[in-house]
Amino acid sequence: MAELGSFVLLLALALSGYSFLAGLVALIHKQPGSERLSETARRAGIASFGAVFLGAVVLVTAALRNDFSISYILHHSNRDLPLPYKFATLWSGQEGSLLFWSLLLSGYGLVLRLRHKTDVRLFAHASVVIAAVQVFFLLLLNFAAKPFAVTQGAIPTDGNGLNPLLQYPEMVIHPPMLYLGYVGFTVPFAFALGALAMKYPGEKWIHITRRWTMVTWGFLTCGVFLGAHWAYSVLGWGGYWGWDPVENASLMPWLTGTAFLHSVMMQEKRGMLKTWNMWLVFGTFWLAILGTFLTRSGIISSVHAFAQSSIGDWFAWFLVISLSVFTFFFVKNRSHLRSEHKLESLISRESSFLFNNLLFVLACFTVLWGTWFPKISELVQNRKVTVGAAFYNKVTIPVALLLLLLTAVGPLLAWRKTSFESLKRNFLWPSLGALAVGIALVVLGVKPWNDVSYFYALIAAMLAALVAFTVISEFIRGGRVISRHTGQNLGAAMVHLWHRNTRRYGGYVVHFGVALVFIGILGTPFNREAEKEMAFGDKMALGPYTLLCRSYTQEENGNYSSDLAIIEIFNGNRQIDTLYPESRFYLASQQQQHVPAIRSNLKEDLYVVYEGQNQDTGRPIIKAHLNPMVSWIWIGLLVMVFGTVLSLVPNSAPIRATARDSVEAGVHVRPAPVGAGD
Amino acid sequence: MQFLSLHARGLDLIPALLLGVLLLLGAGDDSARIDRLGHQMMCVCGCNQILLECNHVGCSYSTRMRDELTAAVTRGDSDNGVLQWFIQTYGTTVLTVPTNRGFDRIAWIMPYFALVMGIGTVVLIAGVWRKRPPVSSGPSSGGSSSGTSGPRSGGSSSSSDSQLHRFREQARRETEL
Numbered sequence: 001m002a003e004l005g006s007f008v009l010l011l012a013l014a015l016s017g018y019s020f021l022a023g024l025v026a027l028i029h030k031q032p033g034s035e036r037l038s039e040t041a042r043r044a045g046i047a048s049f050g051a052v053f054l055g056a057v058v059l060v061t062a063a064l065r066n067d068f069s070i071s072y073i074l075h076h077s078n079r080d081l082p083l084p085y086k087f088a089t090l091w092s093g094q095e096g097s098l099l100f101w102s103l104l105l106s107g108y109g110l111v112l113r114l115r116h117k118t119d120v121r122l123f124a125h126a127s128v129v130i131a132a133v134q135v136f137f138l139l140l141l142n143f144a145a146k147p148f149a150v151t152q153g154a155i156p157t158d159g160n161g162l163n164p165l166l167q168y169p170e171m172v173i174h175p176p177m178l179y180l181g182y183v184g185f186t187v188p189f190a191f192a193l194g195a196l197a198m199k200y201p202g203e204k205w206i207h208i209t210r211r212w213t214m215v216t217w218g219f220l221t222c223g224v225f226l227g228a229h230w231a232y233s234v235l236g237w238g239g240y241w242g243w244d245p246v247e248n249a250s251l252m253p254w255l256t257g258t259a260f261l262h263s264v265m266m267q268e269k270r271g272m273l274k275t276w277n278m279w280l281v282f283g284t285f286w287l288a289i290l291g292t293f294l295t296r297s298g299i300i301s302s303v304h305a306f307a308q309s310s311i312g313d314w315f316a317w318f319l320v321i322s323l324s325v326f327t328f329f330f331v332k333n334r335s336h337l338r339s340e341h342k343l344e345s346l347i348s349r350e351s352s353f354l355f356n357n358l359l360f361v362l363a364c365f366t367v368l369w370g371t372w373f374p375k376i377s378e379l380v381q382n383r384k385v386t387v388g389a390a391f392y393n394k395v396t397i398p399v400a401l402l403l404l405l406l407t408a409v410g411p412l413l414a415w416r417k418t419s420f421e422s423l424k425r426n427f428l429w430p431s432l433g434a435l436a437v438g439i440a441l442v443v444l445g446v447k448p449w450n451d452v453s454y455f456y457a458l459i460a461a462m463l464a465a466l467v468a469f470t471v472i473s474e475f476i477r478g479g480r481v482i483s484r485h486t487g488q489n490l491g492a493a494m495v496h497l498w499h500r501n502t503r504r505y506g507g508y509v510v511h512f513g514v515a516l517v518f519i520g521i522l523g524t525p526f527n528r529e530a531e532k533e534m535a536f537g538d539k540m541a542l543g544p545y546t547l548l549c550r551s552y553t554q555e556e557n558g559n560y561s562s563d564l565a566i567i568e569i570f571n572g573n574r575q576i577d578t579l580y581p582e583s584r585f586y587l588a589s590q591q592q593q594h595v596p597a598i599r600s601n602l603k604e605d606l607y608v609v610y611e612g613q614n615q616d617t618g619r620p621i622i623k624a625h626l627n628p629m630v631s632w633i634w635i636g637l638l639v640m641v642f643g644t645v646l647s648l649v650p651n652s653a654p655i656r657a658t659a660r661d662s663v664e665a666g667v668h669v670r671p672a673p674v675g676a677g678d
Numbered sequence: 679m680q681f682l683s684l685h686a687r688g689l690d691l692i693p694a695l696l697l698g699v700l701l702l703l704g705a706g707d708d709s710a711r712i713d714r715l716g717h718q719m720m721c722v723c724g725c726n727q728i729l730l731e732c733n734h735v736g737c738s739y740s741t742r743m744r745d746e747l748t749a750a751v752t753r754g755d756s757d758n759g760v761l762q763w764f765i766q767t768y769g770t771t772v773l774t775v776p777t778n779r780g781f782d783r784i785a786w787i788m789p790y791f792a793l794v795m796g797i798g799t800v801v802l803i804a805g806v807w808r809k810r811p812p813v814s815s816g817p818s819s820g821g822s823s824s825g826t827s828g829p830r831s832g833g834s835s836s837s838s839d840s841q842l843h844r845f846r847e848q849a850r851r852e853t854e855l
Contacts, residue, residue, distance in 0.1 A: 237731045244726055272807075343807035351804060358796045366789040373776065373785045381781050386720050388728070388774035395789045594733060611733055615741075623733070 002070050005058040005148035009099075012051035012106070013138040019045035020131035027124060027198075038124050042113050045131055049106040052138075056103045059096060059147055063089040068159050071149045072096055078159040078588035080558030084172050085162050091175040092166050094296065094311070095147035100176075101292075102137040104183040109134060112187060122205060125194025126187070133186050136318050144311045161588025164560075168234045174226040178250055181220025182288040185257060187212045189285035192278055196329045199336045203268050206277075210503075211648060213264070213281075217257050218644035224250050225637040236594035236609045238529065238625035240633070243392045248371045249291025252364050256284040259360035266353050269415060274337040275330075276357070282326050287364070289319055294371070345417030352410035359403045366395050397456050401463060404518055407511050408466040411474065411504075430469035437465040453525035460522040467515035471508045478505075499652040506647025513639030516632050523604070523629030531611075533619040534565075543626045545606055546570040550578070552620060560584045562595075565610045565622060569599060581610035581622070604628045711751050715760055716744065718775075722768050743768075 023041035026034040059072070063086045068074040076093045077086055085092075091100040109130040116123040141147065188209040195205040227250060232240035241247060260280040266273040293315035343350055370387045377385045412426040441461055442448070448455035479494035488496060498505035532540045534549040541547075550566040562584045569577040579597035586593065592612075599606040607625040614621055713730065721732035723739040729747070732740035743764075750760045764772045776782035 236733050237727060239731075242726070339807070343804055346804060346808075354800050354804065358800050362789070362793055362796050365792050369788055369792075370785070374771075377776070377781065377785075384769075384771050385776045385782060385785070386771045386774055387776060387785065388720065390718075391775040391785070394775075395786075399793075609733065 001058055001062050001065075001067055002148040002150050005055055005062075005070075006142075006146070008051045008055045008058065009138065009141050009148070012048045012055065012102075013135065013142050015044045015048035015051060016106075016131050016134040016138055019048060020128060020135050023124060023128040023131060027128060041131070042116060042124070042127060045106075045109050045113050045127055045134075048131075048134065049110040052099070052103050052106045055141075055147075056090060056099055059099060060087060060090055063087070066159070068157075069151050069155050070147075071151045072147050074151050074156065074159045076159070076162055078161040078559075080588070081159075081162055082167075082559065084169070085167055088166070088172045088175075089162065091179065092162055092171070095141070095145040095149075097175070097179070098137060098140055098145050098311075099147045101179055101183055102134065102141060104176075104179055105130065105134050105137060105186060108184060108187050112190075118208060119204065121198065122191065122194055122200055122208070125198055126190040129190035129193050130186060133190075136314075140311060140314055144314055158588060161559075161586060164584065164586045164589060164591050164593035165234055167559075167586070167593075168230060170226050170230040170233065174223060174230050177219050177226055178223025181216055181218075181223045181257075182250075182253065182291070184212065184216030184219055185253060185281070185284045185288055187216065188260075188281050192281045193326060193329065196278055196326075196333055196336070199333050203271070206264055206268055210264070213257070213261060214644060214648055217254075217261055218641060220250070220254050220257060221640055221644070222637070224254055225634070229634060232630070233596065233598065234593075236596045236611075238527070238596075238607050238609075238627060240630070241389075243370070243387075243389045245371050246291075246295050248367045249287075249294045252291060252367055253284045253287040255360050255364040255367070256280055256287055259357045259364075260284055262353055262360075263357045266350060270350060272339045272343075272350065273353075273357075274339060275334065278330065278337065280357070280361075286319065286322060287368075289315060289322070293319060347413065347418045347423070349410065349413045349415045349418075352406055352413050356403065356406045356410060359399055359406065363396055363399045363403070366399065367392070370395070400518075401456065401459055404460065404463040404467060404514070407514055408463060408470050411508065411511065412470055426470070426473070430466050430473055433469040434462045434466035438462040451525065457522040457525050460518050464515040464518040464522070467511055467518075471512045471515075474508055475505070496652075498646060499649070502649045502651055503647045506643050506645070506649070509643030509646055510640050511643075513636045513641075513643055516636030516639055518636075520629050520631065520633030520636060523627065523632075526628045528626045529624065531621065531623040533614055533617065534567075534622045535619055540622065540624065542606070542624045543604070544571055545624075545626070547608065547622065547624055549620075549622065559588070560586045563610065565608075565620060567597070567608055567622065569606065579606075579608050581608045583610045583612050600631050602631055605630045708751050711757070712748055715751065715757060716747055718761065719743070719747070719764055719772050720774055722772055728774060 019041045021041075022037050022044065026038035026041060059070075061067075062070050062073050063077045064083075066073070066077070066079050072093055072095050073089065076096065077089045081089075089096060091097040109127070112123060112130060113127055116127070191205050191209045191212075194200070227247065228240040231242065231247075232238075235242075260277065263273050263277055263280060267277050293312060296311050296315060345351070370391055373387050374384050377383065408430070409427075414422060438458060438461065441458055446454055446458050446461075448458045475494050475497065476490070478497040479490050482488065482496050483490055483493035486493065486496065528543060530540055530542045532538065534540060534547075536549060536551060538549045539546055546569075548568040548570060550568050553564050553566065555562045555564065562582050564580045564582050567579045567581065568575055569579060577599050579599060581597040582595040584593045584595055585591075594609050594611065596607055596609045598608075605625075605627045607627055609623045609625075611621040611623050613619060716730035717728055719729040721727050721729050721737065721740040721743065723732065723737050725732055725737070727733070729740060729743055746764075746767075747760065750763060755763070761773065770777075776785040778786060
């Protein structure tokens with residue numbers, strides 16, 4: 001199998017190399033026959049997907065068949081590993097995850113090349129860029145990180161097993177989501193570079209890439225949040241975001257990608273920010289590669305990082321080359337990117353997008369700076385420092401709150417300029433509602449003057465309420481207008497409203513989801529925890545709950561042995577649940593892992609960890625966290641995904657109506673489309 | 679009288695009560711200090727977790743470090759003294775954040791500097807954009823309008839229709855409904 005796998009990867013490299021070179025030659029030499037050459041390049045690109053797909057199938061099959069003659073399978077699987085995790089072996093190690101990356105990229109390339117008739121020349125340019133990136137990854141797979149390298153010496157009867165931290169259901173979907181996001185941003189980047197290189201007229205490339213970008217952003221969002229949920233459910237420290245360099249690596253392209261999703265509207269509607277959008281989409285692609293470089297090179301220490309290896313040098317060179325190529329085309333063709341309109345007012349949608357982009361990019365810079373500062377410090381003063389959560393919280397929370405404010409305000413500002421009357425009409429009731437929420441929280445006991453974290457929580461709650469109220473008021477106001485004209489009830493009218501401009505109203509739903517996420521996060525300052533050595537019958541109180549240690553038990557299967565605590569949960573005198581926190585010992589890898597038990601509701605999570613035994617007394621230690629509002633983060637994610645899906649639905653056809661008022665006024669006007677602008 | 683006697687006896691108890699309260703407060707202070715300082719330090723085992731949140735089974739560092747922290751606080755070392763002792767023993771990476779001294783201060787300054795520079799740049803750009811004339815007054819979508827000339831005066835009915843169509847398109851795009 002190893003030979004077959006190696007062969008198909010070599011074949012994929014040859015096909016991608018041909019796709020790149022032939023495509024490039026066809027674009028440069030516009031002679032008779034170049035179209036046919038371009039077509040062969042396109043077909044080679046399509047065929048490369050088949051080769052990479054076959055390579056991935058071979059690796060997964062080897063995992064399923066326990067073929068430990070392949071070194072990668074030996075180190076990342078074992079016989080008793082459950083089937084889904086054997087499938088996940090594909091992305092659980094360095095070489096496999098690079099193959100998976102290559103598979104996704106060739107998959108995106110396949111779709112792009114099959115849809116080439118949308119705009120043959122632009123797609124040919126984008127196809128060449130995709131092929132170039134694919135060549136890089138296939139070079140890695142063939143020469144630097146070989147997934148089909150054979151095991152040296154005698155082949156062991158069993159493998160070393162999968163990292164225990166990865167043996168969790170979400171690890172079957174979290175990495176694919178994240179990678180779909182990372183890799184997906186190659187597509188808008190490819191179109192952007194193609195459009196820049198060919199001086200593509202107008203903004204059609206933006207229209208073409210809009211869905212790619214939104215789908216990609218949706219995947220990346222899922223990936224980032226599923227990673228947070230995995231950390232929460234598996235790592236056992238009671239939190240979901242530790243500002244680890246690898247977490248940061250996933251957040252950075254998300255931040256710039258989100259900025260791009262907003263600023264691209266300025267280009268579509270007003271012909272502005274063309275240069276900025278080019279750099280933003282390149283930056284997002286570049287940061288995705290940089291994140292991979294961070295995790296693969298070992299240059300920044302992280303608990304998530306893959307083993308240190310020489311492929312960091314490959315990524316460093318790729319980053320330099322891609323930056324150089326993009327800069328070359330930008331300098332060469334920058335005159336093509338001049339803005340078409342002027343800014344008419346500082347209180348306008350355009351301004352809100354400018355500040356929105358500033359804040360997103362600033363947040364990205366802050367995360368990048370914090371991630372790299374230990375290395376910079378080492379270079380400058382020859383000593384490492386730690387840049388932990390306290391740094392990021394202090395620096396990024398104000399930026400995040402300003403972004404939340406813009407999330408509420410921005411969508412209600414008009415293009416060009418916004419009148420005071422319009423501001424009053426749009427913001428009066430949402431602002432009063434947000435104020436009422438703030439007052440209610442203070443009355444309920446949130447004292448912002450006691451601690452700065454309470455202050456932030458209060459502000460976040462008010463701003464989240466402002467976002468939610470503005471979104472709801474927008475739906476209601478638009479729905480009423482439709483309802484008046486069509487006679488539909490308000491609910492149907494709001495659906496109608498969304499269908500006329502799915503991107504706008506889908507976007508509002510995403511904003512609503514963001515507000516829910518913030519509601520989940522703002523509970524953090526109110527977290528509580530307790531820890532106790534608990535023998536049978538011992539009790540521990542935490543908030544309204546009493547934890548009673550009923551018993552301890554053991555279980556074993558071929559993959560791991562497990563110590564479980566049986567903890568009964570009481571609220572007052574009433575037993576409401578029984579939790580089973582575990583401490584597992586994975587046999588193949590000889591590693592121990594806590595598996596917390598979580599009782600979750602909309603108000604709070606009771607998070608119980610069996611921390612093992614006190615080495616002196618031999619008594620089991622139970623740690624419990626009471627984390628308010630956490631569920632709202634995951635609910636917010638679902639709403640964000642729902643909003644993204646809503647915004648991907650094509651708009652309904654514009655309603656064609658005669659301008660009756662104009663006719664009545666004596667002006668003859670042809671039927672004109674109304675609505676459907678986005 | 680009996681009331682006064684009880685009152686006097688109560689007064690006698692006040693110093694003892696105050697001493698008890700002070701002792702309790704001291705105990706509370708110690709645990710609060712340990713909690714605060716323990717959250718300003720990392721476990722150095724490589725887990726990248728806060729010292730008091732490290733939950734590795736059999737972690738070879740966190741238990742010892744917690745004991746050292748408790749001992750330092752109990753013997754009355756100042757916050758700075760405790761942190762310095764840990765830095766001397768485990769290196770500067772033991773602190774969760776860079777200090778506010780020397781080169782480390784740049785870590786804190788840079789994000790705010792970037793914010794100020796960013797706001798300045800946006801305001802500058804906005805100012806420049808407000809003053810400049812538009813390159814084109816036509817709509818910009820669909821790849822068809824870049825470089826189109828502005829509204830023309832007079833002309834045939836077809837050019838009026840074309841202008842009207844362009845302005846309709848522009849209005850449609852910019853009004854969103």
